[in-house]
Amino acid sequence: MAWNEPGGNNQDPWGGKRGNDGPPDLDEALKKFQEKLGGLFGGAGSGGGSQGGGLSSSALGIIVVGLLVVYALFGIYQVNEQERAVILRLGVYSQTKGPGLHWNPPLIDTVEKLNVTKVRSHSSRGEMLTEDLNIVKVDLSVQYRINDARAFALMVRAPEESLAQATDSALRHVVGSSPMHEVLTEGREKIAFDVQARLQAYLDAYTTGIEISTVNVEDTAPPNEVQAAFDDVNKAREDEERLKNEAEAYANGIIPEARGKAQRVIEEATAYREQVIAKAEGEAKRFEQLLFEYNKAPAVTRERLYLDAVQEVMANSSKVMIDVEGGNNMLYVPLDKLVNASAVSARTQELSPEIVREISERVADQIRRENITNTRRREVR
Structure with missing residues (x-):
């Protein structure tokens, strides 16, 4: 039975009996709510049902100050020496802060810390074609670090994924421009240098904020199906290099000896010439003296x-x-x-x-x- 129907005893759910029909008194309900809230914060009125006038100004000030202190404490943060902090204010880039103790308003600014001194590593491995249409397997490792925190955090959605794709592209381009012999033997250092230069150019064009420190070609090998033939080729090249070294060693030994012999022959010829000249001069001198004596007797x-x-x-x-x-x-x-x-x-x-x-x-x-x-x-x- 509803409270306002006949026989309902005029029971008003908003605070008591009413002698006549009508809507509940909202002012009276709000007043009761304020009295209860004031009692919780020390604002109780006199006894016998009389209530105070609501929250006191001092209690309200304490609440506001406490909320402000908590808000301020949540905005304090520290940036380490190896980090940089990218600040977004309402989702828009504001600034980049260096090491130290900083404060930014919470819920308004977003702080993203990035380690810019840590050297990270990425590895790439795959089979690719060389310039002479041979297939080789190349293992490559890239070491990099963040040199622009803003670009790394905001300019590219996934900078490390972009690094992986750029590494594969640069590696395939360089290997595809090199013959198989260079890729598998003495050309590794040059390939690593070319890959690093090309990869850095890609990353700078993408504005990823990544700086390449080192690129190392860990291993290069032909496919497993031709490994035996490749080993034979390598052995033949090693034998060729060994024979060249032996020939150079022999040449380095025989040429100085031949030069020494030639110099000795030249010296002997020079000495013989001097001897013949001196002997002839002596004979001529002796003949002149003999002629002089012959004229006398x-x-x-x-x-x-x-x-x-x-x-x-x-x-x-x-x-x-x-x-x-x-x-x-x-x-x-x-x-x-x-x-x-x-x-x-x-x-x-x-x-x-x-x-x-x-x-x-x-x-x-x-x-x-x-x-x-x-x-x-x-x-x-």
């Missing part, structure tokens, strides 16, 4: 020249044949036996001029005696 000089010539000839001969003047007999003089008989020491030594002179005198004496004997025999006949 021709007979003596001729005899001396004859004796010297005989001495020089007989010093190199061990046998002498003498034709006796006026006779038919040829005289044979064995000088070697005469020398052995006259001097035992001359067996092992070269004939001295004194010995040759003595032998010559003996031979001449013997020839004169024989000539005298033959002359007397002819006279007697």
Whole structure:
């Protein structure tokens, strides 16, 4: 039964009985609510049902100050030395703050901290075509850091994903412009350098705020199906390099030796030339002196020249044949036996001029005696 129907005892749900029908008294209900709220904060009125006039001004001030303190405390934050803070005010970029203690109004500003000194790493691996249409597998690692916090946080939606895609693009472009031999052997360093330059250009064009520190080509290999053939090729190249090194070592050893021999021959030829020139000059000088002596005493000089010539000839001969003047007999003089008989020491030594002179005198004496004997025999006949 409704409260305003007949028999409902006029029970008013808003605060009591009413003697007549009508809407509830809203002012009275609000007054009761204020009295209860004032009682909670110390604003109770006098007894017997009388109530105060609501919240006191001091209590309201304390509440406001407390809320402001809590609001201010929530806005304090610290940025570490290796971080930068990107500030968004109502969703719009405001500023970038460095290390230190800062404050920004909560619910109005959004603070995003980024570590700009940490070196991050990204790895890429895949199979790709080279310039000579061969397939190679390349493992690449990229080390990078954030150099522009605003660009990293706001300019690109997923900067690290953009880095991965740009790395694959740069790597495939560089490998596709290089022959397989360079990719698999001595061209790794150049490939890493080219990839780093091209990747940094891509990231700068995208304004990702990323700076590439190092690009390393970890490993390069041909597909597994041709690994055996590739190993044979590598072995052949190693043998070629070894043979080249051995040839260079041999050349480095033989060329200086040949140059030394050539220099020695040149020095010997120079010495021989100087010797011949000096000897010729000496002979000419001696001949001039001999001519001078010959002009003073021709007979003596001729005899001396004859004796010297005989001495020089007989010093190199061990046998002498003498034709006796006026006779038919040829005289044979064995000088070697005469020398052995006259001097035992001359067996092992070269004939001295004194010995040759003595032998010559003996031979001449013997020839004169024989000539005298033959002359007397002819006279007697």
